[in-house]
Amino acid sequence: MTTVNALSEIAALMGDPARASMLSLLMDGRAHTASDLAHNAGITAQTASGHLARMFEADLLAARAQGRNRFYRLASPEVAHAIESLMALAGARATPASKSAAWRRDPDLRFCRTCYDHLAGQVGIAVTDSLTRQGHLEPRGPRDWQLTSSGELFCDKLGVDLDTARQASSRHFARQCLDWSERRPHISGALGAAIADTFFKRGWAERLRRSRTLRVTDSGRRALGSHFGATV
Amino acid sequence: MTTVNALSEIAALMGDPARASMLSLLMDGRAHTASDLAHNAGITAQTASGHLARMFEADLLAARAQGRNRFYRLASPEVAHAIESLMALAGARATPASKSAAWRRDPDLRFCRTCYDHLAGQVGIAVTDSLTRQGHLEPRGPRDWQLTSSGELFCDKLGVDLDTARQASSRHFARQCLDWSERRPHISGALGAAIADTFFKRGWAERLRRSRTLRVTDSGRRALGSHFGATV
DNA sequence: TCAATGGTTCGGTGGGGACCGAAGCATCAT
DNA sequence: ATGATGCTTCGGTCCCCACCGAACCATTGA
Structure with missing residues (x-):
């Protein structure tokens, strides 16, 4: 029962489109700023902040402050693995990082x-x-x-x-x-x-x-x- | 973009406590009746029916009608693997104290x-x-x-x-x-x-x-x- | 045929949470 | 100092969806 609740909580975190968008971007294995993730997900900074805090609290993300920026990344390879296996169900391929725009x-x-x-x-x-x-x-x-x-x-x-x-x-x-x-x-x-x-x-x-x-x-x-x- | 939506949809399906409870029961690899799954999840039959239809539509479940009963099972080993990998995350998150209590x-x-x-x-x-x-x-x-x-x-x-x-x-x-x-x-x-x-x-x-x-x-x-x- | 049982569909209700505006702190720039 | 930027917290609105009652369909057994 407890393990079932934990399962649904983790899945629910990944189940929001905005959060899924952030996680998908973070699948490149690198760290991204909060505003970067917010912009990519198409939501405002304050909304993104709430999402990131919740995922951080659930140990899906790790965070590191540097200067004014706060960088988030996936907390562990296991998180990436779980996301990947969910993507596999949808028949989707992992998206490689498209960095040409920033370049x-x-x-x-x-x-x-x-x-x-x-x-x-x-x-x-x-x-x-x-x-x-x-x-x-x-x-x-x-x-x-x-x-x-x-x-x-x-x-x-x-x-x-x-x-x-x-x-x-x-x-x-x-x-x-x-x-x-x-x-x-x-x-x-x-x-x-x-x-x-x-x-x-x-x-x-x-x-x-x-x-x-x-x-x-x-x-x-x-x-x-x-x-x-x-x-x- | 599309792959992100697909990710969030699949995860959202697993993110509901009632549905997660059903999926957890189905992790035994066998088929269960709709009423069995409903009772196990602690919800009424009509609510469960909606959940099962949605998960069936998303290819998470396979169904087989037999007489008055309708048996549901996980659609593929890949579904089981995705659930297992999410459980791995949930188990890691649990503190040693509550973990041992649950186990x-x-x-x-x-x-x-x-x-x-x-x-x-x-x-x-x-x-x-x-x-x-x-x-x-x-x-x-x-x-x-x-x-x-x-x-x-x-x-x-x-x-x-x-x-x-x-x-x-x-x-x-x-x-x-x-x-x-x-x-x-x-x-x-x-x-x-x-x-x-x-x-x-x-x-x-x-x-x-x-x-x-x-x-x-x-x-x-x-x-x-x-x-x-x-x-x- | 008529009940009994399992499952689904429909309509209405309630609660949780995603969202943004505004405001408050930090840090970096000039 | 003063402003600019990045991030967060707070308050309030709104919408989605899980839920159940009731009714409806399908299969089984008498």
């Missing part, structure tokens, strides 16, 4: 920029992905990474000033920072800043005017390919 | 039950674990298993009807089904059904009246020990 506006800023003192945008994500893919970085806690021994070697070879980075004991060493354009975490903290410094020192990237936008140089593109296996 | 009332259900047409609960997990541990079953893709050559031998020795199982080419042969009480996959699909049939045929387990709960016989316990190396 058009301000492409340079989305490509590469600073996030305070570290790299963000597609380049920041590419660097982070490369480090994790090669086993240089592994998760430590919910919002941090830790550098593996191979990661230390890699950074030394690259010329990243790890000693200075480690002296800033008051700040996180390898922090996850959520990227607002890519909606995925990139590396920040002392290590992220040290990596960005390396990019500047070696002439791989340079700041534009007085903006956060960065220009990736030709040698920078080559470096991204050779050191990080990224084609940008 | 203390029905420990047998958690121990052994049918999930549509195959074994679930601790016994279902034990069988599945044994098969993988002995190398009879190995992962194939994200949600399937495949039977190894030693697995075929093992099934033959056990008396599992593999030929019939293979003839059901429209359904998955060895599917992973997430168990809501154990939170781990057990084996479903045609092979899962064939294994469950073997348990019934050899008198290792028997259905309890009007429920998904199974009783494991003494010989069943011995068989679990000798064939599957499980102490239950």
Whole structure:
């Protein structure tokens, strides 16, 4: 009886068109802002806020506040699995993310920029992905990474000033920072800043005017390919 | 867009407490009369009739008229799987305190039950674990298993009807089904059904009246020990 | 044929919840 | 400071739908 009630409660949450629309968007596995989800569902922000709070309360969603924004994502692979199995019943296929629309506006800023003192945008994500893919970085806690021994070697070879980075004991060493354009975490903290410094020192990237936008140089593109296996 | 609407419609159907109660009863894989389902859900016959018609229209249920009675059953294993995956979410949400309270009332259900047409609960997990541990079953893709050559031998020795199982080419042969009480996959699909049939045929387990709960016989316990190396 | 039983259709009622306007807080920008 | 932006809370309206009473149809058994 209790399990039946729980079943109906979960299903009822997914059964509202607005909430289903949000969940469907979140099926891309990334985090989206509350206003993004509201706009996509065709409802006002205050209505969406209520929906998101209810789904968060039911552990369907996880939330993370960053600045003025509040990012929501699916709470677990099990949630995605349940949604997918419901979609299978309807004979519908999972919708891949259509990001072409968002890509058009301000492409340079989305490509590469600073996030305070570290790299963000597609380049920041590419660097982070490369480090994790090669086993240089592994998760430590919910919002941090830790550098593996191979990661230390890699950074030394690259010329990243790890000693200075480690002296800033008051700040996180390898922090996850959520990227607002890519909606995925990139590396920040002392290590992220040290990596960005390396990019500047070696002439791989340079700041534009007085903006956060960065220009990736030709040698920078080559470096991204050779050191990080990224084609940008 | 259309796929989102379809998702919300299916979920909304499962989101009503009365309908969820009916679906939960039908999870035993058998057919039940409309009045049976109505009584179980605690609603009048005419209300239940409306619910059943809607779920039938949405292809969640299949119906068969026999005399004055009308029997309803789940339309497909996919429906059962979707319900099971929602139950997994609901079970995860429950706090340990209330969870144990709910399960203390029905420990047998958690121990052994049918999930549509195959074994679930601790016994279902034990069988599945044994098969993988002995190398009879190995992962194939994200949600399937495949039977190894030693697995075929093992099934033959056990008396599992593999030929019939293979003839059901429209359904998955060895599917992973997430168990809501154990939170781990057990084996479903045609092979899962064939294994469950073997348990019934050899008198290792028997259905309890009007429920998904199974009783494991003494010989069943011995068989679990000798064939599957499980102490239950 | 006439009851008895199982199931469905119809009409009216009531409650829950989805929705938005307005207002209140935060954070970021200039 | 001042405004702009993102998110939330509060209050009130409105609509959908679950529910039941009553009547109707179909099958069975006498």
